[in-house]
Ligand SMILES: Nc1ncnc2c1ncn2[C@@H]1O[C@H](COP(=O)(O)OP(=O)(O)O)[C@@H](O)[C@H]1O
């Protein structure tokens with residue numbers, strides 16, 4: 085089985101096309117897509133097969149720092165998971181392993197049915213396109229407008245101008261920022277910048293969204309707003325994994341929670 089179907093000369097199966105369209109329509113509330121370059125998209129199965137499986141994962145950095153120790157974790161398609169734990173406990177390392185920025189020292193990682201230890205180079209890059217990532221410090225391009233920041237992702241993935249326009253506005257609307265489309269990042273509040281970064285992460289409708297301390301720089305109102313948007317994305321079928329050390333955010337929600345402490349992962353709430 086190939087990792088990703090080639091873009092130009094293949095067409096998705098009727099089933100995957102159908103599922104994909106439903107997710108996109110719910111996200112974008114608009115007409116059907118033209119089907120360009122989304123062939124690798126895989127959506128929640130009726131059986132809720134795992135989106136992420138970590139088996140006996142350990143990560144020791146080159147300097148000897150043991151960031152994760154024998155971690156086992158399964159996240160099903162369509163789940164929303166909080167990963168909590170104090171600073172330095174291994175939360176960011178966990179997410180970096182999931183999107184292939186770091187490699188485990190031992191153990192196996194499956195993401196969206198792909199064994200990450202067997203995926204390298206171009207294939208890894210393609211898998212990463214199917215993962216939306218949100219960071220604490222937003223990582224927006226400073227000299228680009230809100231619209232351009234979001235469009236850039238699609239442009240880099242080879243979407244047509246028509247498709248970029250079709251996706252941009254509903255996504256900005258979803259995060260409540262259509263009216264700020266022509267603003268630059270330094271003209272926005274922290275909460276607004278984080279919402280742009282969420283729009284950028286999901287505009288290509290990835291089945292998996294990873295958010296590393298997305299509320300770390302925000303006040304409580306903006307934090308709740310960000311979590312509300314993440315929940316909304318989860319409600320349309322996107323699997324969401326959020327790290328946070330904000331206990332209050334975790335307390336006011338009823339999603340499953342795991343905690344990492346000194347590299348060890350424990351289930352807190354199922
Ligand atoms: N690139 C790196 N090189 C060496 N040690 C690292 C690196 N990244 C993280 N660490 C160490 O791994 C541990 C876990 O870090 P991290 O995953 O960033 O924790 P958290 O996100 O929970 O704050 C810490 O002790 C940290 O110092």
Ligand SMILES: [Mg+2]
Pocket residue numbers: 172175176177296297
């Ligand atoms: Mg971190």
